[in-house]
Amino acid sequence: MNVENVNLDIKITPEESSLTAIALISFKNVKSKISGIILNPDLSWDKIIAVHDNREYQLKPIEIDIPEDILYRVAKAWEIKLPSELNNLENLTVSFVYSGKILKSTWDLNYINSTEVELADYALWYPYFNQMSFSFNLTLHAPQDWIWISNAYPKPCKHCFKWRNSNPQIGVVLIGFPEKQAIPERDDGILEGSKKNYNKLKPLETEFKKIIKKQIDWLGSPNQENFSIVLVRREKGGAYVRGNLMIYPEELPEDYFTKYSRNVIASWIHEHSHLWFNKAPSDNWHNWIDESLAEYSAYLLAKDYFGDEFFETIIKRRKELIEEASELPAINSINRLHEKSYTVFYHWGALIHESIREKIGTELMKKVIAHLAQKSISREQVDTTDYIESLNAVTKEDWTDIVNKLVSSKPDVKTL
Ligand SMILES: [Zn+2]
Numbered sequence: 001m002n003v004e005n006v007n008l009d010i011k012i013t014p015e016e017s018s019l020t021a022i023a024l025i026s027f028k029n030v031k032s033k034i035s036g037i038i039l040n041p042d043l044s045w046d047k048i049i050a051v052h053d054n055r056e057y058q059l060k061p062i063e064i065d066i067p068e069d070i071l072y073r074v075a076k077a078w079e080i081k082l083p084s085e086l087n088n089l090e091n092l093t094v095s096f097v098y099s100g101k102i103l104k105s106t107w108d109l110n111y112i113n114s115t116e117v118e119l120a121d122y123a124l125w126y127p128y129f130n131q132m133s134f135s136f137n138l139t140l141h142a143p144q145d146w147i148w149i150s151n152a153y154p155k156p157c158k159h160c161f162k163w164r165n166s167n168p169q170i171g172v173v174l175i176g177f178p179e180k181q182a183i184p185e186r187d188d189g190i191l192e193g194s195k196k197n198y199n200k201l202k203p204l205e206t207e208f209k210k211i212i213k214k215q216i217d218w219l220g221s222p223n224q225e226n227f228s229i230v231l232v233r234r235e236k237g238g239a240y241v242r243g244n245l246m247i248y249p250e251e252l253p254e255d256y257f258t259k260y261s262r263n264v265i266a267s268w269i270h271e272h273s274h275l276w277f278n279k280a281p282s283d284n285w286h287n288w289i290d291e292s293l294a295e296y297s298a299y300l301l302a303k304d305y306f307g308d309e310f311f312e313t314i315i316k317r318r319k320e321l322i323e324e325a326s327e328l329p330a331i332n333s334i335n336r337l338h339e340k341s342y343t344v345f346y347h348w349g350a351l352i353h354e355s356i357r358e359k360i361g362t363e364l365m366k367k368v369i370a371h372l373a374q375k376s377i378s379r380e381q382v383d384t385t386d387y388i389e390s391l392n393a394v395t396k397e398d399w400t401d402i403v404n405k406l407v408s409s410k411p412d413v414k415t416l
């Protein structure tokens with residue numbers, strides 16, 4: 001079973017933290033049931049209907065256990081047994097009508113309240129299926145004096161807001177702020193969203209813009225451009241990227257706007273790098289490929305832009321972090337849900353690339369990363385084998401054993 005397209009028609013009432021929705025979902029190759037539908041536990045089904053051969057079928061969801069491999073911890077899971085007339089169809093479109101409030105989300109990243117809205121897959125505000133990516137249309141009925149932002153291209157609409165994204169996405173994002181609290185729209189601006197810290201972040205935006213131009217020269221055009229950073233007010237949780245949108249919590253310690261501004265920019269480059277590195281499976285160890293390459297690409301660009309000393313400091317600090325952490329597992333023994341996955345995938349992973357750069361030089365290493373980036377934007381999926389293939393193709397040497405050993409051994413900087 002595959003999800004091809006999601007058509008969302010949503011009404012949001014910020015004061016009530018509530019939404020009412022119709023999600024029209026087109027499936028391909030459904031057998032006898034629609035399984036693994038995940039939804040926010042405070043949303044409830046009003047009606048689920050499939051239409052086939054001019055006949056309407058009312059469908060009944062049955063609650064099931066949440067699958068083990070699901071990243072979302074605030075969720076209910078459902079499945080629908082289809083009547084025999086709807087079995088084994090090549091195409092099936094189902095209309096899910098549901099409503100309720102968004103009160104809790106995984107890691108408290110998402111919410112609807114009277115002064116701001118942040119919705120992404122963490123809130124499960126639309127029927128979600130694990131490991132899917134899909135094109136979507138979004139029609140929004142919500143306060144007209146708010147600014148609304150989605151990871152899609154805006155379309156005109158008289159009394160609503162509309163977007164369309166034909167590039168497959170792993171999640172639909174919707175951010176809203178009352179106009180008075182939002183950064184005004186600009187033609188070439190990267191920063192959007194809450195304007196509270198806008199003036200402090202503006203100099204960082206200017207530098208970031210120059211660096212990502214260089215990144216596009218290096219890695220080639222990504223499938224989506226017009227990258228934006230949407231500032232949100234929450235104090236908890238990190239940044240994430242969906243398509244060409246990075247959601248970024250603006251509440252930073254004061255010295256991040258000054259002394260550590262280069263580190264903030266490096267973290268933005270990490271997220272920008274996911275425009276290329278987003279095709280490794282997120283539910284197994286191969287996820288290290290996306291995270292470590294996003295991280296290491298940021299280091300290499302920072303090297304060019306901020307100088308060798310800044311780069312050396314980052315590498316030294318990453319080595320210390322590996323040495324300070326005790327009992328780190330091997331990359332290929334965990335997935336991103338593991339408590340040490342950040343240190344192992346991001347930091348240890350980046351150090352693996354750095355150890356290879358030390359052997360082959362910066363220019364060749366950049367070619368290896370660009371080689372994999374191009375593969376990644378043209379393919380459905382990439383994994384560690386593709387990384388090794390890019391290394392072998394560019395260097396004309398066989399790296400299979402070296403890489404396999406590094407990903408299957410416990411992190412230890414002495415082995416690099
Ligand atoms: Zn990342």
